[in-house]
Amino acid sequence: MSTEYPLTAFSKMETPFYYYDMKLLRETLHTALHEASAYEGFHVHYAVKANFNPQILATVNECGIGADCVSGGEVKAAIEAGIPAEKIVFAGVGKTDREIAYSLDAGIFCFNVESVPEIEAIERLASERGTVAQIAIRVNPNVAAHTHANITTGLAENKFGINHEQLVDVIKKVQELKHLNLIGLHFHIGSQILVMDDFKELCNRVNDIQDMIEEEHGMVLPHINVGGGLGIDYDNPDDSPIPAFADYFATYAKYLKLRKGQQLHFELGRSLVGQCGSLIARVTYVKHGSCKRFVILDAGMNDLVRPAMYGATHKIENISSCKPCEIYDVVGPVCESSDVFSKNVELPQTERGDFIAIRSAGAYGEAMAFGYNCRALPKGFCFE
Numbered sequence: 001m002s003t004e005y006p007l008t009a010f011s012k013m014e015t016p017f018y019y020y021d022m023k024l025l026r027e028t029l030h031t032a033l034h035e036a037s038a039y040e041g042f043h044v045h046y047a048v049k050a051n052f053n054p055q056i057l058a059t060v061n062e063c064g065i066g067a068d069c070v071s072g073g074e075v076k077a078a079i080e081a082g083i084p085a086e087k088i089v090f091a092g093v094g095k096t097d098r099e100i101a102y103s104l105d106a107g108i109f110c111f112n113v114e115s116v117p118e119i120e121a122i123e124r125l126a127s128e129r130g131t132v133a134q135i136a137i138r139v140n141p142n143v144a145a146h147t148h149a150n151i152t153t154g155l156a157e158n159k160f161g162i163n164h165e166q167l168v169d170v171i172k173k174v175q176e177l178k179h180l181n182l183i184g185l186h187f188h189i190g191s192q193i194l195v196m197d198d199f200k201e202l203c204n205r206v207n208d209i210q211d212m213i214e215e216e217h218g219m220v221l222p223h224i225n226v227g228g229g230l231g232i233d234y235d236n237p238d239d240s241p242i243p244a245f246a247d248y249f250a251t252y253a254k255y256l257k258l259r260k261g262q263q264l265h266f267e268l269g270r271s272l273v274g275q276c277g278s279l280i281a282r283v284t285y286v287k288h289g290s291c292k293r294f295v296i297l298d299a300g301m302n303d304l305v306r307p308a309m310y311g312a313t314h315k316i317e318n319i320s321s322c323k324p325c326e327i328y329d330v331v332g333p334v335c336e337s338s339d340v341f342s343k344n345v346e347l348p349q350t351e352r353g354d355f356i357a358i359r360s361a362g363a364y365g366e367a368m369a370f371g372y373n374c375r376a377l378p379k380g381f382c383f384e
């Protein structure tokens with residue numbers, strides 16, 4: 001165990017809760033991200049879906065990062081955290097009229113549009129307001145990312161985006177509409193991607209699509225948005241607290257052929273906030289089966305759904321015991337057999353009342369918590 005957790009403070013707190021290491025978050029955003037993304041015309045938007053805890057959002061805003069939202073609620077949360085509307089992009093396949101209207105009234109930078117009926121809805125609502133909406137068309141780049149099947153999004157059969165073959169017609173359609181200003185193209189190939197060649201492949205696809213648009217429409221769009229997806233090291237959070245930002249941005253700087261003056265936007269979620277968070281639980285019981293030992297936590301799949309939903313692995317530590325190690329299955333109390341955080345984990349001999357940290361839980365942890373079994377939602381606490 002190398003992260004120093006404030007156990008005295010924890011001993012007075014109700015568990016489970018999310019612990020956020022604000023020093024690490026600031027170092028990640030202010031130093032690492034800021035330095036690595038300092039290329040001409042690069043802009044980072046934080047994918048609010050990863051964690052919408054107000055203090056996390058406020059810290060993101062302090063660092064001058066914009067927001068990538070997927071619902072009206074996220075647009076509102078970003079604005080309430082002080083993120084300027086002109087740095088907010090709004091994606092999602094099912095934007096409702098109410099969400100579109102709210103975002104138009106707020107004056108957001110861009111809608112990443114995903115279908116023709118959505119384009120028509122934005123045109124109608126912008127026209128009713130006598131305004132012009134800026135839009136980027138989300139194109140399906142058909143790049144197969146090396147990640148979990150549930151979190152790849154760039155393949156042709158996904159529900160997201162507009163297929164490459166339909167792009168020419170969709171651009172023609174948009175050009176006929178008076179209340180839409182087509183300012184860019186949007187892409188996203190998936191999440192938790194550690195293979196830089198996947199991003200290189202996206203660059204090549206974007207280059208081809210840009211060539212095609214120039215040929216067919218004689219047009220260069222001022223903005224390209226390549227989405228997010230940079231992964232984190234779930235196995236060794238202490239060895240790699242900061243994700244591979246330098247390699248990631250260098251890949252785009254090297255392989256994406258930006259046209260003159262073109263701006264490049266990124267929507268990073270997990271890599272910005274993943275490593276600063278841990279789910280902290282107490283051990284409720286240690287149960288000895290006939291051939292297994294179970295550590296039963298007071299946190300369950302409703303607090304952190306990633307292991308049950310994606311088979312994701314998070315490093316698990318007993319942060320209050322230094323005894324010799326034993327092998328346990330670490331499980332939650334929820335009435336589902338998938339409520340298992342990890343099997344055959346080596347932990348120091350564990351007892352009722354011990355504190356367990358489930359690491360790398362800052363992204364898609366608190367944000368995805370739910371209330372199944374009438375369980376209270378976990379709170380998030382920021383520690384300096």
Ligand code: LLP
Binds near residue numbers: 151
């Ligand atoms: N942009 C778009 C269009 C996205 O769909 C996503 C994530 C992002 C940006 C941010 O991706 P990131 O940089 O965080 O990889 N709940 C899953 C991940 C779902 C990702 C959904 N889209 C998980 O816990 O692994």
